[in-house]
Amino acid sequence: MHRTIEEYLKTLPDAEARSEELKSTHSSISNNLNHAIETFKANSDKNRKATSSFKINDMVWLNAKKIKNQRPSKKLGHSFLALFKIVGKINDFAYKIDIPGSLKIHPVFHYSLLGKLQEYTTTTRPQEPQYRYEAAAQEYLVDKILDIRFHYGRLQYLVQYEGSSQYDGSWEYSGKITEENLKGGFHNSYPGKPSPDSTPTPKKKKTSRDLITKTTPSTLIPRIRLMFNSTAAHLPQGGPPEAALAA
Template identity: 25%
Template structure:
């Protein structure tokens, strides 16, 4: 007898709890057949049928489902059988009433909301992402995010930022439409760190001198910028992750624009075919050579010593 391969999480917990309360169970493996039989008896909310009814077309008889029409001469046995049947029917009626009452209160908070592909929505991430702060100090909804696709009838796939380490499919109950202020576009704009970024700087950037991509085995490539903080010399510049520099997007844009202008000026009147191609190896080598140029050394000290020994 094997009608289903894997029960739902709720049914699995119910079977596990029932087996743990059995005083005769020395091993859960010994009661696997009984547990499977019990699961195949349960009716699904979607089909209103049990696996037995779907596969065989009938529901097996169990002791609590058989009519207890005792007609013997013992009145005590007759009364016991009658009360047993009445208690069973009363329990079923109470469970049905409780289910209807729970559905009634749950439906009062449900909203019939539909989104189209391309719409901007706000997502509730407070119960998904871990946050060290109290829930009263954290925004309930984050965004806006663009709707990419509808998944099923009650979920949507969103375009999340790379800093948000969460699944990109959300139930409709965790979403609400985003309404942008038409008069002041910056009204309500948060100046705190984006979701997933814990770093916030209170100092200013003097200049950005270089960028690089760090590759490590087993990790994603890490994009970094060589930052000179205000009040420090250029020789004390340090590499900062690009995700932590969310407050200084204007400085990053200024660095890229100035570098593009500098490269275009260098190419004027130059034989482009003689230039060394910009590869990952050359970029990393340029980043390593940067401190020597800052300190006034035109050559790498190792290369300088080697050339001196050769002469």
């Protein structure tokens, strides 16, 4: 027997009680989320420096780890760029600094990338570059040419730049090296090395015979050739290329 609508409605929970239950659940979830956020913030702030130490017109060092430069090797670049002035505070975590337009980067940085002059002692303070940092106008002189090679058909020099060691050598294409005297001296010292007049030697394609010769003991090669001779004798003319190994 089916229940009537009136009987069914009597079994439903009270709307007001249901509303209170939902409010209680929502409040509990909100409190838990706020507690998690506060805990996360407290743990994150343990290793953070106070942002209030930066003010407008302060001179700060800019950490260069996220800034590309024209150095041939990252090791040759400065860890910090020259002192810049803070010209604006975006919020507690970001500041705008006065940087030259040649850098072509957004002038707003997170405070963790900035350092006040007073934060460095005489031994840890980064050395201010002798030049104003102009990323688009830097040239670095080649001190020595160490080696030469063909790379995908193009000539490359292994060069050592001034101020670096030979272990930081960088392969550069010939057109990028403007020190013609170093090129000439290198080719005079090593006439057997590739030169601009050389033609890249194509890599020889390995054959089955080369593979057998290099990987098989010399005592077994005559037996293998005899086996191919026997096989070739029973093949029609124009057989598989392996028969050529008997030659």
